[in-house]
Amino acid sequence: MVGAGPAGLTAAQALAARGIPVLLAEQGPVVGGWAACYACKAATDCNLCGVCLSARVSRTMQPGAGVTLKVDAHVLGIEGGPGSFAVRLAHRPRGVDVSRCTGCGRCAELCPVAAIAQPHPQALPMAYLLDQEACLRARGEECVICREACPFGAVLLDDTPSEELVQADVVVLATGFEPYPAARKGQLGYGRLPGVITTMDLERGLWQHGPEYLSRLLPGSRRVAFVHCVGSRDLAAGRGWCSQVCCPTALRLAGRMVRELPGLEATLFFIDLQRCAPGIARLFDDLPPEIHLVRGIPGDVLSEPGGLLLTFEDVATATRRQELFDLVVLAVGMDSPGAAAGMPAAAEGFLCDLPAGVVAAGACGGPVSIPEAVGEGLRAAGAALRVLESLS
């Protein structure tokens, strides 16, 4: 099982529940994928974004329940066929022994340069991470404070990359997605203009810092623009597909912002509102008065003395308009996570036509929402079981 996001975790647990031993390899230091760092988007009531579902899937991962979890493990190559796959894994040095770290935090209390820390407060595993670049040892100093301080001998200062070959009967790829690199759309100013962020930044900021993140982003006046379809439905950018989740995400985020910050006015710039998915139509129908909808995508964002100037074609009135905002949020689409260990992919980069015995689950096969990703995990577990049945 490659990738421990909502889809991979679900598939691993579903297979383990049927008595199939599972090796779950995750390239990051913790499980949960992107969704582990998304914010709750409830306004007065839950808005069904599915973040709690992904949190539950991570939370119910129990040790010793048939799933062997390997974090910091990157897949280098997959060879062989059903019943005889050889998967080459590269282990990235974490600097901390995951099986010995209890998360006590003594190392972080004493580290003079804050190079060792817990990944995040709901991380699984909660084992700390050593940032080898920030560590004094990277500058040639002989600091061993954290290793000496650890009551459990869990700090591995001389951790080096290693490789491992594992055998498997069937391979499930759940490698997720990458957010569209918004900086590629230079005219929108991401990474160049302060005040231009992406929905991923907003999710993460809210998750990490709570509502105070919003007050910091918008200290004065509070005009917010959401620009949809950044890296979606855009053939010029090589991304013809609809990423499906960004319309609801932008609307839910706008809803939460409006609730958190009095006086905030949000304008959503879109091509088509993807209001078909269940539970989403209501979001669009019960729009708070502070949220405005404009059909038309701004061509560029300019920094003006009064704020960020957006120029756009308002389709409803067929007029060219300009408006000033304090914050521009780009609703970035879902990109493929890149070539997964030499597996075939469609022109867009998402996995398809995989060889026998290899199953794709979740967003690596195309954009999905969190509940859909969990469903994909179940589906892939069934497909994997079918392969296993055919082997015996």
Next chain:
Amino acid sequence: MNGYGTALAVCTCGGTLCGRLDVERIVAAPGFASALVIHDLCLPAGSARVASWLRETAADSLVVAACGVPAAVQAVVEVSRAAGVAEHRTSLVDLREGCAWVHTQADQATAKALRMVASAAAGVRESTPPVPDVEVRPSGRVLVVGTGPGSLAAAARLKDLGCEAVLISGTLERFEGQAGEFKARIRTDQGVECHAVGAVIAAGDAPARMPAVQAGQRVAFLLEGDPWPSVTESTLSAALHLARDCGCRVLVLFRDMGVAGRGLEELYREARGSGVTFVRMEEGSLRIVEAGGEWVVTLEVPGLGSVTETVDVLVSGATDALQGTRGLAEVLGVAPRKGGWAPRERALLEPVATERNGVFLIGSARGPYTTDQAVRQGEAAAMAALSVAAPGVIAVSARASVDVERCAFCLTCLRVCPHQAVTTALGQTMRVLPAACQGCGVCAAACPAGAIQITESPNRRLLAEMDALMNGPPLGGRPTVVFACANSAVPALQALGRLRLSYPAQVLVVPVPCLGRLEAVHCVRPLAAGARRVLLCGCYDRSCEHLVGPATARRVVERASALAGTLGLDPGAIHVASLAPVDWHKLGQILGVSCDDGDRNGGEASKVTAHATA
């Protein structure tokens, strides 16, 4: 049980808790037969040491004060098993995240720790042995309702996985029982069929409806109404088919192009490429006049002026408007209202499952999904159904039980259970179906006779734990009691601990499976014992896994406040709050702490993905 007395093990987490708590005082807590300090419960050496000590003490119950990490939970299970202490006679106290890490004054933290330990001990003493397991023997048959692509995909996958799909052609009239052993009655043209099935996968009817059009005619699809329907898969497929294969001239009048599904954007482009004209309408700009069997459609397009088209066939409304089978969800016991087709909104937070174990909804029975999504859901549901319906024997332990002596047969439990887990038959007593029960405790709280007990936390145990928590060494102020829902508040509290965000030691936490488990007496009792405030922290209405938790809690708080007033206590001291498990900031707000610690969590969290994508 192999002995007597309760043993106490305190883990100091490598000695790191010693400065924050007076561990000596905690191990000397009164009422324990034996006590031990260890430093590494969650590592193999530590748990082995606890196991051998526990065997020597010959205690019949065990309290472990450690942390809430999965490895510690696992260690307690293993230790008690190795030493022959029954699982229900053990209790794990989250001393680290729940006390040591979140309180700054060692004396107050120690006082709270002593209360927590005493509370756990009182709890294990009042625990009752679990109700013996019941055996459910599914036959491997799964009922598949519907004839669309999703149902067929589910049936095919079920067959691959060793189950038998029972495809029906008729109307599902009655559905009862529990996961693994449901009984379904189906009315067909020939009469009535009955099937015993382990699970049900239900889809609506196949959605695509091709309008009656002759080759070469002029057709307009008009997507209007309230709310405005988007163009979706079936409109696109129908328009493409008519334009490409039937030589029709096709006009689609729409406002939103719904392309949120795999391949839909391509389908849209293909339809356009095949000559379908898509015209976006705005409100109030459309006029339709019928004349001699033809329709004249006049449209005001901004920037283009007026467009007029004459068509032979006008297809109005979405061709695939929501059309799940009416009444199906109701028969399956998962409908929010009578005769409705859609499941509860909560179901949208699950990929295929519903609040009733063993009942799975896919495709148009769940919502307006595309064919591709329906097929994927069908395959997912087949896998999910396997866990309750695969042939074999499943041992299920009852999470709630009815005391038949006390039961007054008022049927309240039957009415309030959100999971269809309570049943009765004429002349029989009320029964909780173990494979359906999810242990929320809503029935136990609602039962006027107090005849239902939750196995994990029977009422006597809960009250004993609360009383022990309220009486103990001084905390430096009047306590605030927080009832914490296991699905939301407990994980959020743990996050506050991991961030070392301090809140007053007067905050005493009582975990509950769901807020729906609480009665007015639970809320008033702490006030009577001197509490300043009582907070019920749980999920939002729409996110509650047990559907009714927050709504029940609001009603209970209303009653409890009135009761408090009558007793001369502060009627404004009891409150409900909703939060998500990932929103520890909101919990911090509720408890009065600022959670934004700037860079302490900040830097590291952003490194997580940097590390992942490196």
